[in-house]
Amino acid sequence: MSHLDPKLADLKCGSCPIRHRAVCARCEADELQQLEAIKYYRSFEAGQPVIWSGDRMEFVASVVTGIATLTQTMEDGRRQMVGLLLPSDFVGRPGRATAAYDVTATTDLVMCCFRKKPFEDLMASTPHIAQRLLEMTLDELDAAREWMLLLGRKTAREKIASLLAIIARRNASLRAANTGGVRFDLPLTREEMADYLGLTLETVSRQMSSLKREGVIVLEGKRHVIVPDLDRLLEETGDDSDGGMLN
Amino acid sequence: MSHLDPKLADLKCGSCPIRHRAVCARCEADELQQLEAIKYYRSFEAGQPVIWSGDRMEFVASVVTGIATLTQTMEDGRRQMVGLLLPSDFVGRPGRATAAYDVTATTDLVMCCFRKKPFEDLMASTPHIAQRLLEMTLDELDAAREWMLLLGRKTAREKIASLLAIIARRNASLRAANTGGVRFDLPLTREEMADYLGLTLETVSRQMSSLKREGVIVLEGKRHVIVPDLDRLLEETGDDSDGGMLN
DNA sequence: TGGATGCCTTGACCCAGATCAACCCTCCCA
DNA sequence: TGGGAGGGTTGATCTGGGTCAAGGCATCCA
Numbered sequence A, B: 001m002s003h004l005d006p007k008l009a010d011l012k013c014g015s016c017p018i019r020h021r022a023v024c025a026r027c028e029a030d031e032l033q034q035l036e037a038i039k040y041y042r043s044f045e046a047g048q049p050v051i052w053s054g055d056r057m058e059f060v061a062s063v064v065t066g067i068a069t070l071t072q073t074m075e076d077g078r079r080q081m082v083g084l085l086l087p088s089d090f091v092g093r094p095g096r097a098t099a100a101y102d103v104t105a106t107t108d109l110v111m112c113c114f115r116k117k118p119f120e121d122l123m124a125s126t127p128h129i130a131q132r133l134l135e136m137t138l139d140e141l142d143a144a145r146e147w148m149l150l151l152g153r154k155t156a157r158e159k160i161a162s163l164l165a166i167i168a169r170r171n172a173s174l175r176a177a178n179t180g181g182v183r184f185d186l187p188l189t190r191e192e193m194a195d196y197l198g199l200t201l202e203t204v205s206r207q208m209s210s211l212k213r214e215g216v217i218v219l220e221g222k223r224h225v226i227v228p229d230l231d232r233l234l235e236e237t238g239d240d241s242d243g244g245m246l247n
Numbered sequence C: 001t002g003g004a005t006g007c008c009t010t011g012a013c014c015c016a017g018a019t020c021a022a023c024c025c026t027c028c029c030a
Numbered sequence D: 001t002g003g004g005a006g007g008g009t010t011g012a013t014c015t016g017g018g019t020c021a022a023g024g025c026a027t028c029c030a
Helices: A029-038 A116-125 A127-153 A156-170 A190-197 A201-213 A230-236 B029-038 B116-125 B127-153 B156-170 B190-197 B201-213 B230-235
Strands: A039-044 A049-051 A059-065 A068-073 A079-085 A102-105 A109-115 A182-185 A218-220 A224-227 B039-044 B049-051 B059-065 B068-073 B079-085 B102-105 B109-115 B182-185 B218-220 B224-227
Touching: A029 A039, A029 A109, A029 A116, A059 A116, A068 A190, A068 B127, A079 A127, A079 A190, A079 B127, A109 A116, A116 A127, A116 B127, A127 A156, A127 B068, A127 B079, A127 B116, A127 B127, A156 A182, A156 A190, A156 A201, A156 A224, A156 A230, A190 A201, A201 A218, A224 A230, B029 B039, B029 B109, B029 B116, B059 B116, B068 B190, B079 B127, B079 B190, B109 B116, B116 B127, B127 B156, B156 B182, B156 B190, B156 B201, B156 B224, B156 B230, B190 B201, B201 B218, B224 B230
Parallel strands: none
Antiparallel strands: A039 A109, A049 A102, A059 A109, A068 A079, A068 A102, A182 A224, A218 A224, B039 B109, B049 B102, B059 B109, B068 B079, B068 B102, B182 B224, B218 B224
Protein backbone atom coordinates (compact mmCIF):
# COMPACT_ATOMS: atom_id res chain seq x y z
CA MET A 1 0.00 0.00 0.00
CA SER A 2 3.00 2.26 -0.42
CA HIS A 3 2.30 5.48 -2.17
CA LEU A 4 3.27 5.65 -5.76
CA ASP A 5 6.61 7.18 -6.53
CA PRO A 6 6.05 8.55 -9.99
CA LYS A 7 9.70 8.26 -10.98
CA LEU A 8 9.83 4.58 -10.20
CA ALA A 9 6.40 3.87 -11.59
CA ASP A 10 7.47 5.22 -14.91
CA LEU A 11 10.55 3.12 -15.22
CA LYS A 12 10.06 0.88 -18.17
CA CYS A 13 11.61 -2.34 -17.18
CA GLY A 14 13.86 -3.54 -19.96
CA SER A 15 12.06 -6.10 -22.01
CA CYS A 16 9.23 -6.32 -19.51
CA PRO A 17 6.25 -5.16 -21.53
CA ILE A 18 4.37 -3.61 -18.69
CA ARG A 19 5.41 -0.82 -16.40
CA HIS A 20 5.61 -1.69 -12.77
CA ARG A 21 8.18 -0.99 -10.19
CA ALA A 22 7.78 -4.07 -8.07
CA VAL A 23 10.99 -5.89 -8.57
CA CYS A 24 12.38 -4.70 -11.82
CA ALA A 25 13.38 -1.18 -10.91
CA ARG A 26 17.14 -0.80 -11.32
CA CYS A 27 17.48 -4.39 -12.25
CA GLU A 28 20.26 -5.36 -14.52
CA ALA A 29 20.29 -7.46 -17.62
CA ASP A 30 21.01 -10.86 -16.15
CA GLU A 31 18.78 -10.41 -13.15
CA LEU A 32 16.05 -9.31 -15.45
CA GLN A 33 16.52 -12.31 -17.65
CA GLN A 34 16.16 -14.57 -14.66
CA LEU A 35 13.07 -12.74 -13.50
CA GLU A 36 11.58 -12.99 -16.98
CA ALA A 37 12.06 -16.73 -16.85
CA ILE A 38 9.91 -17.19 -13.77
CA LYS A 39 7.23 -14.61 -14.29
CA TYR A 40 3.73 -14.92 -15.71
CA TYR A 41 0.60 -12.79 -15.75
CA ARG A 42 -2.76 -13.55 -14.22
CA SER A 43 -5.93 -11.56 -14.54
CA PHE A 44 -9.02 -11.48 -12.39
CA GLU A 45 -12.46 -9.99 -12.85
CA ALA A 46 -13.84 -7.41 -10.46
CA GLY A 47 -15.09 -9.15 -7.35
CA GLN A 48 -13.08 -12.35 -7.81
CA PRO A 49 -10.96 -13.68 -4.98
CA VAL A 50 -7.25 -13.88 -5.72
CA ILE A 51 -6.47 -16.05 -2.73
CA TRP A 52 -7.97 -16.87 0.65
CA SER A 53 -6.23 -16.57 3.97
CA GLY A 54 -4.65 -19.89 4.83
CA ASP A 55 -4.37 -21.09 1.24
CA ARG A 56 -1.07 -22.30 -0.07
CA MET A 57 0.59 -19.46 -1.90
CA GLU A 58 2.94 -20.53 -4.67
CA PHE A 59 3.87 -17.08 -5.92
CA VAL A 60 4.66 -13.52 -5.04
CA ALA A 61 3.28 -10.85 -7.31
CA SER A 62 2.89 -7.20 -8.10
CA VAL A 63 -0.19 -5.38 -9.31
CA VAL A 64 0.06 -4.26 -12.92
CA THR A 65 -3.39 -2.72 -13.41
CA GLY A 66 -6.51 -2.59 -11.26
CA ILE A 67 -7.02 -2.68 -7.54
CA ALA A 68 -6.98 -5.46 -4.98
CA THR A 69 -7.65 -5.48 -1.26
CA LEU A 70 -6.24 -7.38 1.70
CA THR A 71 -8.80 -8.17 4.38
CA GLN A 72 -8.98 -10.00 7.67
CA THR A 73 -12.20 -11.49 8.97
CA MET A 74 -13.13 -12.53 12.49
CA GLU A 75 -15.21 -15.67 13.06
CA ASP A 76 -18.34 -13.65 13.72
CA GLY A 77 -17.95 -11.84 10.41
CA ARG A 78 -16.45 -8.54 11.45
CA ARG A 79 -14.14 -7.51 8.65
CA GLN A 80 -11.18 -5.16 8.52
CA MET A 81 -9.34 -4.26 5.37
CA VAL A 82 -5.62 -4.10 6.10
CA GLY A 83 -4.27 -3.09 2.75
CA LEU A 84 -5.26 -1.57 -0.55
CA LEU A 85 -3.09 -2.74 -3.45
CA LEU A 86 -2.73 -0.25 -6.26
CA PRO A 87 -0.67 -0.69 -9.40
CA SER A 88 3.00 -1.32 -8.54
CA ASP A 89 2.21 -2.65 -5.07
CA PHE A 90 3.55 -6.01 -4.03
CA VAL A 91 1.79 -9.00 -2.46
CA GLY A 92 3.16 -12.10 -0.88
CA ARG A 93 5.93 -12.92 1.40
CA PRO A 94 9.06 -14.80 0.53
CA GLY A 95 9.55 -17.44 3.16
CA ARG A 96 5.92 -18.01 3.99
CA ALA A 97 3.95 -20.92 2.61
CA THR A 98 0.37 -19.74 3.12
CA ALA A 99 -1.49 -16.48 2.60
CA ALA A 100 -2.13 -14.50 5.76
CA TYR A 101 -5.05 -12.45 4.39
CA ASP A 102 -7.89 -12.69 1.92
CA VAL A 103 -6.86 -10.98 -1.30
CA THR A 104 -9.71 -9.84 -3.55
CA ALA A 105 -9.85 -8.02 -6.87
CA THR A 106 -12.16 -5.03 -6.45
CA THR A 107 -11.77 -3.96 -10.04
CA ASP A 108 -10.57 -5.94 -13.02
CA LEU A 109 -7.04 -6.82 -12.11
CA VAL A 110 -3.82 -7.92 -13.78
CA MET A 111 -0.99 -9.20 -11.66
CA CYS A 112 2.57 -10.05 -12.55
CA CYS A 113 3.43 -13.20 -10.62
CA PHE A 114 6.74 -14.87 -9.87
CA ARG A 115 6.88 -18.46 -8.79
CA LYS A 116 7.92 -18.37 -5.18
CA LYS A 117 10.70 -20.92 -4.95
CA PRO A 118 12.77 -19.62 -7.86
CA PHE A 119 12.06 -16.08 -6.74
CA GLU A 120 13.49 -16.85 -3.33
CA ASP A 121 16.55 -18.43 -4.91
CA LEU A 122 17.01 -15.40 -7.06
CA MET A 123 16.66 -13.14 -4.07
CA ALA A 124 19.36 -15.04 -2.23
CA SER A 125 21.79 -14.50 -5.07
CA THR A 126 20.96 -10.92 -6.06
CA PRO A 127 21.16 -8.36 -3.27
CA HIS A 128 19.34 -5.73 -5.33
CA ILE A 129 16.11 -7.56 -5.09
CA ALA A 130 16.12 -8.05 -1.35
CA GLN A 131 16.99 -4.40 -0.90
CA ARG A 132 14.26 -3.26 -3.22
CA LEU A 133 11.75 -5.44 -1.42
CA LEU A 134 12.95 -4.14 1.92
CA GLU A 135 12.38 -0.59 0.76
CA MET A 136 8.89 -1.40 -0.42
CA THR A 137 8.05 -3.28 2.74
CA LEU A 138 9.19 -0.36 4.87
CA ASP A 139 6.90 1.91 2.84
CA GLU A 140 4.03 -0.43 3.49
CA LEU A 141 4.85 -0.53 7.17
CA ASP A 142 4.72 3.27 7.30
CA ALA A 143 1.39 3.27 5.52
CA ALA A 144 0.06 0.66 7.94
CA ARG A 145 1.14 2.78 10.88
CA GLU A 146 -0.48 5.87 9.44
CA TRP A 147 -3.60 3.76 9.14
CA MET A 148 -3.33 2.74 12.81
CA LEU A 149 -3.56 6.40 13.77
CA LEU A 150 -6.62 6.75 11.58
CA LEU A 151 -8.33 3.66 12.99
CA GLY A 152 -7.51 4.40 16.60
CA ARG A 153 -8.03 8.12 16.89
CA LYS A 154 -9.80 9.79 13.99
CA THR A 155 -13.50 10.64 13.81
CA ALA A 156 -15.71 9.21 11.08
CA ARG A 157 -15.54 12.45 9.11
CA GLU A 158 -11.75 12.59 9.35
CA LYS A 159 -11.52 8.97 8.27
CA ILE A 160 -13.57 9.58 5.14
CA ALA A 161 -11.62 12.73 4.29
CA SER A 162 -8.34 10.86 4.78
CA LEU A 163 -9.40 8.05 2.47
CA LEU A 164 -10.51 10.49 -0.21
CA ALA A 165 -7.23 12.37 0.18
CA ILE A 166 -5.21 9.19 -0.29
CA ILE A 167 -7.08 8.22 -3.42
CA ALA A 168 -6.81 11.79 -4.69
CA ARG A 169 -3.06 11.76 -4.10
CA ARG A 170 -2.59 8.54 -6.04
CA ASN A 171 -4.63 10.04 -8.88
CA ALA A 172 -2.86 13.38 -8.77
CA SER A 173 -2.38 13.24 -12.52
CA LEU A 174 -6.11 13.66 -13.06
CA ARG A 175 -6.36 17.27 -12.00
CA ALA A 176 -9.61 18.97 -12.78
CA ALA A 177 -8.93 21.37 -15.62
CA ASN A 178 -7.07 24.55 -14.60
CA THR A 179 -8.26 24.57 -10.98
CA GLY A 180 -6.76 23.49 -7.70
CA GLY A 181 -9.16 20.56 -7.73
CA VAL A 182 -8.99 16.86 -8.47
CA ARG A 183 -11.50 14.34 -9.78
CA PHE A 184 -11.50 10.58 -9.66
CA ASP A 185 -13.67 7.49 -9.51
CA LEU A 186 -13.98 5.73 -6.20
CA PRO A 187 -12.70 2.20 -6.70
CA LEU A 188 -14.56 0.95 -3.63
CA THR A 189 -18.18 0.38 -2.66
CA ARG A 190 -19.49 2.06 0.48
CA GLU A 191 -19.17 -1.25 2.26
CA GLU A 192 -15.54 -1.65 1.24
CA MET A 193 -14.82 1.88 2.37
CA ALA A 194 -16.41 1.00 5.70
CA ASP A 195 -14.28 -2.13 6.02
CA TYR A 196 -11.20 -0.09 5.33
CA LEU A 197 -12.06 2.68 7.78
CA GLY A 198 -13.42 0.62 10.64
CA LEU A 199 -16.94 2.04 10.21
CA THR A 200 -20.34 0.80 9.06
CA LEU A 201 -21.54 1.44 5.56
CA GLU A 202 -24.35 3.65 6.88
CA THR A 203 -21.86 5.93 8.61
CA VAL A 204 -19.77 6.11 5.45
CA SER A 205 -22.85 7.09 3.47
CA ARG A 206 -23.89 9.74 5.99
CA GLN A 207 -20.45 11.31 6.12
CA MET A 208 -20.16 11.36 2.34
CA SER A 209 -23.52 13.12 2.24
CA SER A 210 -22.37 15.57 4.86
CA LEU A 211 -19.13 16.42 3.01
CA LYS A 212 -21.20 16.87 -0.14
CA ARG A 213 -23.78 19.04 1.58
CA GLU A 214 -21.00 21.30 2.82
CA GLY A 215 -19.35 21.54 -0.57
CA VAL A 216 -16.09 19.82 0.37
CA ILE A 217 -16.77 17.32 -2.41
CA VAL A 218 -19.13 17.12 -5.35
CA LEU A 219 -20.59 13.76 -6.35
CA GLU A 220 -21.47 12.85 -9.90
CA GLY A 221 -23.43 9.66 -9.50
CA LYS A 222 -22.38 7.50 -6.55
CA ARG A 223 -18.81 6.89 -7.51
CA HIS A 224 -17.34 9.87 -9.30
CA VAL A 225 -15.89 12.42 -6.90
CA ILE A 226 -14.84 15.98 -7.63
CA VAL A 227 -12.75 17.76 -5.04
CA PRO A 228 -13.02 21.43 -5.92
CA ASP A 229 -10.44 22.52 -3.37
CA LEU A 230 -7.93 19.94 -2.25
CA ASP A 231 -6.69 22.04 0.68
CA ARG A 232 -10.22 22.23 2.01
CA LEU A 233 -10.39 18.43 1.96
CA LEU A 234 -6.99 18.10 3.61
CA GLU A 235 -8.13 20.33 6.47
CA GLU A 236 -10.82 17.77 7.19
CA THR A 237 -8.37 14.89 7.54
CA GLY A 238 -7.00 15.98 10.91
CA ASP A 239 -3.46 15.44 9.60
CA ASP A 240 -0.57 17.79 9.92
CA SER A 241 -0.98 20.42 7.26
CA ASP A 242 2.50 19.88 5.81
CA GLY A 243 1.57 16.59 4.23
CA GLY A 244 4.01 14.48 6.20
CA MET A 245 7.75 14.32 6.20
CA LEU A 246 8.51 11.00 4.61
CA ASN A 247 12.13 10.61 3.56
CA MET B 1 6.84 -5.33 17.13
CA SER B 2 7.43 -8.78 15.71
CA HIS B 3 6.85 -11.57 18.12
CA LEU B 4 9.84 -13.10 19.69
CA ASP B 5 11.13 -16.24 18.14
CA PRO B 6 12.73 -17.95 21.11
CA LYS B 7 15.25 -19.84 19.00
CA LEU B 8 16.61 -16.71 17.44
CA ALA B 9 16.46 -14.70 20.61
CA ASP B 10 18.73 -17.17 22.26
CA LEU B 11 21.40 -17.11 19.63
CA LYS B 12 24.49 -15.74 21.19
CA CYS B 13 26.05 -13.68 18.52
CA GLY B 14 29.72 -14.53 18.21
CA SER B 15 31.78 -12.06 20.11
CA CYS B 16 28.79 -9.79 20.60
CA PRO B 17 28.42 -9.74 24.38
CA ILE B 18 24.68 -9.30 24.43
CA ARG B 19 22.00 -11.51 23.02
CA HIS B 20 19.84 -9.97 20.39
CA ARG B 21 18.68 -11.18 17.05
CA ALA B 22 18.47 -7.88 15.25
CA VAL B 23 21.20 -8.14 12.72
CA CYS B 24 23.63 -10.64 14.05
CA ALA B 25 21.60 -13.81 13.69
CA ARG B 26 23.34 -16.15 11.29
CA CYS B 27 26.01 -13.61 10.62
CA GLU B 28 29.42 -14.79 9.69
CA ALA B 29 32.81 -13.86 11.03
CA ASP B 30 33.72 -11.05 8.68
CA GLU B 31 30.28 -9.49 8.59
CA LEU B 32 30.23 -9.63 12.32
CA GLN B 33 33.58 -7.96 12.55
CA GLN B 34 32.33 -5.13 10.38
CA LEU B 35 29.18 -4.79 12.42
CA GLU B 36 31.25 -4.72 15.58
CA ALA B 37 33.24 -1.83 14.19
CA ILE B 38 30.22 0.43 13.77
CA LYS B 39 28.15 -0.48 16.74
CA TYR B 40 27.81 1.17 20.12
CA TYR B 41 25.41 0.98 23.03
CA ARG B 42 23.15 3.67 24.41
CA SER B 43 21.01 3.53 27.48
CA PHE B 44 17.96 5.51 28.48
CA GLU B 45 16.06 5.87 31.71
CA ALA B 46 12.38 5.02 31.94
CA GLY B 47 10.36 7.87 30.53
CA GLN B 48 13.17 9.42 28.49
CA PRO B 49 12.65 10.19 24.82
CA VAL B 50 14.94 8.32 22.45
CA ILE B 51 14.13 10.50 19.47
CA TRP B 52 11.31 12.79 18.30
CA SER B 53 9.46 12.52 15.05
CA GLY B 54 11.18 14.72 12.48
CA ASP B 55 14.59 14.65 14.18
CA ARG B 56 17.62 13.66 12.19
CA MET B 57 18.33 10.01 12.81
CA GLU B 58 21.97 9.03 12.50
CA PHE B 59 21.61 5.41 13.45
CA VAL B 60 19.55 2.28 13.24
CA ALA B 61 19.30 0.17 16.35
CA SER B 62 17.92 -2.85 18.08
CA VAL B 63 16.57 -3.14 21.57
CA VAL B 64 18.81 -5.12 23.90
CA THR B 65 16.90 -4.81 27.17
CA GLY B 66 13.85 -2.83 28.21
CA ILE B 67 10.88 -1.55 26.27
CA ALA B 68 10.36 1.39 23.96
CA THR B 69 7.28 2.68 22.18
CA LEU B 70 6.63 4.31 18.83
CA THR B 71 3.87 6.92 18.90
CA GLN B 72 2.24 9.38 16.55
CA THR B 73 0.57 12.53 17.80
CA MET B 74 -1.99 14.75 16.08
CA GLU B 75 -1.79 18.54 16.48
CA ASP B 76 -4.67 18.57 18.94
CA GLY B 77 -2.91 16.04 21.14
CA ARG B 78 -4.65 12.80 20.21
CA ARG B 79 -2.04 10.09 20.45
CA GLN B 80 -1.78 6.64 18.93
CA MET B 81 0.95 4.19 19.70
CA VAL B 82 1.97 2.40 16.51
CA GLY B 83 4.59 0.04 17.81
CA LEU B 84 5.89 -1.58 20.96
CA LEU B 85 9.59 -2.42 20.82
CA LEU B 86 10.61 -5.37 22.90
CA PRO B 87 14.10 -6.84 23.20
CA SER B 88 15.39 -7.91 19.77
CA ASP B 89 13.11 -5.52 17.88
CA PHE B 90 14.58 -3.14 15.39
CA VAL B 91 14.12 0.62 14.96
CA GLY B 92 15.07 2.92 12.17
CA ARG B 93 15.01 2.79 8.48
CA PRO B 94 17.98 2.54 6.19
CA GLY B 95 17.56 5.21 3.53
CA ARG B 96 15.56 7.65 5.62
CA ALA B 97 17.15 10.71 7.16
CA THR B 98 14.61 11.65 9.83
CA ALA B 99 12.56 9.74 12.37
CA ALA B 100 8.93 9.22 11.44
CA TYR B 101 7.65 8.62 14.98
CA ASP B 102 8.35 9.59 18.55
CA VAL B 103 10.38 6.86 20.21
CA THR B 104 10.24 6.74 24.00
CA ALA B 105 11.78 4.47 26.61
CA THR B 106 8.96 3.23 28.83
CA THR B 107 11.29 1.24 31.03
CA ASP B 108 15.02 1.52 31.46
CA LEU B 109 16.34 0.73 28.04
CA VAL B 110 19.56 -0.38 26.37
CA MET B 111 19.85 -0.17 22.63
CA CYS B 112 22.53 -1.48 20.31
CA CYS B 113 23.04 1.20 17.68
CA PHE B 114 24.74 1.10 14.30
CA ARG B 115 25.81 4.30 12.59
CA LYS B 116 23.51 4.62 9.63
CA LYS B 117 25.82 5.38 6.76
CA PRO B 118 28.29 2.55 7.37
CA PHE B 119 25.36 0.26 8.13
CA GLU B 120 23.84 1.04 4.75
CA ASP B 121 27.17 0.41 3.05
CA LEU B 122 27.46 -2.87 4.84
CA MET B 123 23.95 -3.80 3.84
CA ALA B 124 24.74 -3.12 0.20
CA SER B 125 27.67 -5.51 0.29
CA THR B 126 26.25 -8.29 2.46
CA PRO B 127 22.99 -9.80 1.25
CA HIS B 128 22.43 -11.61 4.55
CA ILE B 129 21.73 -8.41 6.31
CA ALA B 130 19.16 -7.04 3.89
CA GLN B 131 17.42 -10.40 3.91
CA ARG B 132 17.39 -10.59 7.66
CA LEU B 133 15.99 -7.08 7.86
CA LEU B 134 13.38 -7.88 5.25
CA GLU B 135 12.24 -10.84 7.27
CA MET B 136 11.98 -8.72 10.39
CA THR B 137 10.17 -5.93 8.60
CA LEU B 138 7.63 -8.38 7.18
CA ASP B 139 7.02 -9.64 10.72
CA GLU B 140 6.41 -6.10 11.85
CA LEU B 141 4.07 -5.49 8.98
CA ASP B 142 2.04 -8.54 9.95
CA ALA B 143 1.90 -7.34 13.52
CA ALA B 144 0.79 -3.89 12.34
CA ARG B 145 -1.99 -5.44 10.29
CA GLU B 146 -3.14 -7.58 13.17
CA TRP B 147 -3.27 -4.35 15.16
CA MET B 148 -5.38 -2.71 12.46
CA LEU B 149 -8.01 -5.38 12.97
CA LEU B 150 -7.90 -4.73 16.69
CA LEU B 151 -8.19 -0.95 16.31
CA GLY B 152 -10.88 -1.05 13.67
CA ARG B 153 -13.16 -3.83 14.84
CA LYS B 154 -12.60 -5.07 18.37
CA THR B 155 -14.52 -4.03 21.48
CA ALA B 156 -12.76 -2.44 24.44
CA ARG B 157 -12.78 -5.73 26.32
CA GLU B 158 -11.36 -7.64 23.37
CA LYS B 159 -8.67 -5.02 22.95
CA ILE B 160 -7.53 -5.32 26.55
CA ALA B 161 -7.57 -9.10 26.41
CA SER B 162 -5.56 -9.04 23.18
CA LEU B 163 -2.92 -6.77 24.65
CA LEU B 164 -2.60 -8.91 27.74
CA ALA B 165 -2.36 -12.00 25.54
CA ILE B 166 0.45 -10.46 23.49
CA ILE B 167 2.43 -9.55 26.56
CA ALA B 168 1.77 -12.95 28.06
CA ARG B 169 2.99 -14.64 24.87
CA ARG B 170 6.25 -12.68 24.89
CA ASN B 171 6.74 -13.65 28.54
CA ALA B 172 5.80 -17.27 28.00
CA SER B 173 8.89 -18.35 29.92
CA LEU B 174 7.48 -16.99 33.15
CA ARG B 175 4.78 -19.58 33.59
CA ALA B 176 3.09 -19.62 36.94
CA ALA B 177 4.31 -22.69 38.81
CA ASN B 178 2.81 -25.99 37.62
CA THR B 179 -0.43 -24.50 36.27
CA GLY B 180 -1.63 -23.51 32.81
CA GLY B 181 -1.25 -19.89 33.87
CA VAL B 182 1.19 -17.07 33.27
CA ARG B 183 2.28 -14.09 35.30
CA PHE B 184 4.03 -10.91 34.26
CA ASP B 185 4.47 -7.23 35.01
CA LEU B 186 2.69 -4.76 32.77
CA PRO B 187 5.36 -2.58 31.22
CA LEU B 188 2.82 0.17 30.42
CA THR B 189 0.78 2.65 32.42
CA ARG B 190 -2.99 2.70 31.89
CA GLU B 191 -2.56 5.74 29.72
CA GLU B 192 0.02 4.04 27.52
CA MET B 193 -2.24 1.02 27.21
CA ALA B 194 -5.02 3.39 26.14
CA ASP B 195 -2.77 5.03 23.55
CA TYR B 196 -1.90 1.65 22.19
CA LEU B 197 -5.47 0.38 22.05
CA GLY B 198 -7.21 3.50 20.79
CA LEU B 199 -9.15 3.90 24.05
CA THR B 200 -9.20 6.31 26.99
CA LEU B 201 -7.40 5.48 30.19
CA GLU B 202 -10.72 5.36 32.05
CA THR B 203 -12.03 2.66 29.73
CA VAL B 204 -8.80 0.70 30.14
CA SER B 205 -9.15 0.88 33.90
CA ARG B 206 -12.78 -0.17 33.83
CA GLN B 207 -12.13 -3.13 31.56
CA MET B 208 -9.19 -4.26 33.67
CA SER B 209 -11.46 -4.12 36.71
CA SER B 210 -14.11 -6.06 34.88
CA LEU B 211 -11.71 -8.84 33.79
CA LYS B 212 -10.45 -8.99 37.37
CA ARG B 213 -13.97 -9.09 38.83
CA GLU B 214 -14.77 -12.04 36.56
CA GLY B 215 -11.60 -13.91 37.45
CA VAL B 216 -10.03 -13.83 33.99
CA ILE B 217 -7.03 -12.12 35.54
CA VAL B 218 -5.75 -11.54 39.06
CA LEU B 219 -4.03 -8.27 39.89
CA GLU B 220 -1.29 -7.96 42.49
CA GLY B 221 -0.91 -4.24 42.87
CA LYS B 222 -1.59 -2.21 39.75
CA ARG B 223 0.99 -3.71 37.48
CA HIS B 224 1.52 -7.37 38.25
CA VAL B 225 -0.89 -9.59 36.36
CA ILE B 226 -1.60 -13.26 36.92
CA VAL B 227 -3.49 -15.12 34.23
CA PRO B 228 -4.72 -18.27 35.92
CA ASP B 229 -6.05 -19.78 32.69
CA LEU B 230 -4.52 -18.58 29.46
CA ASP B 231 -7.21 -20.20 27.30
CA ARG B 232 -9.85 -18.29 29.18
CA LEU B 233 -8.04 -15.07 28.37
CA LEU B 234 -7.63 -16.03 24.72
CA GLU B 235 -11.37 -16.60 24.43
CA GLU B 236 -11.85 -12.97 25.33
CA THR B 237 -9.63 -11.68 22.53
CA GLY B 238 -12.08 -12.41 19.72
CA ASP B 239 -9.27 -14.02 17.73
CA ASP B 240 -9.41 -17.34 15.97
CA SER B 241 -8.87 -20.02 18.56
CA ASP B 242 -5.99 -21.65 16.68
CA GLY B 243 -3.60 -18.87 17.51
CA GLY B 244 -2.95 -17.79 13.94
CA MET B 245 -1.27 -19.51 11.07
CA LEU B 246 1.92 -17.56 10.62
CA ASN B 247 4.50 -19.33 8.47
C1' DT C 1 -42.72 -4.41 -18.18
C1' DG C 2 -42.12 -5.82 -14.17
C1' DG C 3 -39.84 -7.79 -10.52
C1' DA C 4 -35.37 -9.03 -8.58
C1' DT C 5 -30.82 -7.79 -7.16
C1' DG C 6 -27.08 -4.78 -5.84
C1' DC C 7 -25.82 -0.59 -4.14
C1' DC C 8 -26.86 3.51 -1.74
C1' DT C 9 -29.43 6.89 1.32
C1' DT C 10 -31.98 8.44 5.20
C1' DG C 11 -34.52 8.25 9.55
C1' DA C 12 -35.30 6.68 14.45
C1' DC C 13 -33.35 4.83 18.23
C1' DC C 14 -29.76 2.87 21.23
C1' DC C 15 -25.50 1.88 23.52
C1' DA C 16 -20.33 1.42 24.13
C1' DG C 17 -17.15 4.17 25.19
C1' DA C 18 -15.87 9.21 25.81
C1' DT C 19 -16.04 13.00 28.95
C1' DC C 20 -16.17 15.29 33.29
C1' DA C 21 -15.43 14.96 38.02
C1' DA C 22 -14.36 13.20 42.53
C1' DC C 23 -11.43 10.62 45.09
C1' DC C 24 -7.67 6.98 46.50
C1' DC C 25 -3.04 5.36 47.20
C1' DT C 26 1.94 5.53 47.27
C1' DC C 27 6.11 7.64 46.89
C1' DC C 28 9.03 11.45 47.39
C1' DC C 29 11.23 15.11 49.51
C1' DA C 30 10.98 19.80 51.92
C1' DT D 1 4.73 15.11 58.64
C1' DG D 2 2.55 16.92 55.31
C1' DG D 3 1.52 18.11 50.84
C1' DG D 4 1.83 17.46 46.16
C1' DA D 5 2.67 14.82 42.04
C1' DG D 6 1.90 10.69 39.43
C1' DG D 7 -0.76 6.93 38.68
C1' DG D 8 -5.16 4.53 39.26
C1' DT D 9 -10.31 3.76 40.20
C1' DT D 10 -15.09 4.70 40.00
C1' DG D 11 -19.47 7.24 39.23
C1' DA D 12 -22.67 10.21 36.41
C1' DT D 13 -23.70 11.85 32.17
C1' DC D 14 -23.29 12.65 27.20
C1' DT D 15 -22.71 11.52 22.35
C1' DG D 16 -20.70 9.58 17.97
C1' DG D 17 -21.44 6.08 15.55
C1' DG D 18 -23.78 1.48 15.53
C1' DT D 19 -28.19 -0.95 14.65
C1' DC D 20 -32.53 -1.64 12.68
C1' DA D 21 -35.70 -0.50 9.25
C1' DA D 22 -37.72 1.58 5.16
C1' DG D 23 -37.20 3.11 0.73
C1' DG D 24 -34.75 4.91 -3.78
C1' DC D 25 -32.55 4.15 -8.05
C1' DA D 26 -30.07 1.77 -11.43
C1' DT D 27 -29.22 -2.55 -14.16
C1' DC D 28 -30.36 -6.97 -15.56
C1' DC D 29 -32.87 -10.46 -17.18
C1' DA D 30 -37.55 -13.29 -17.79
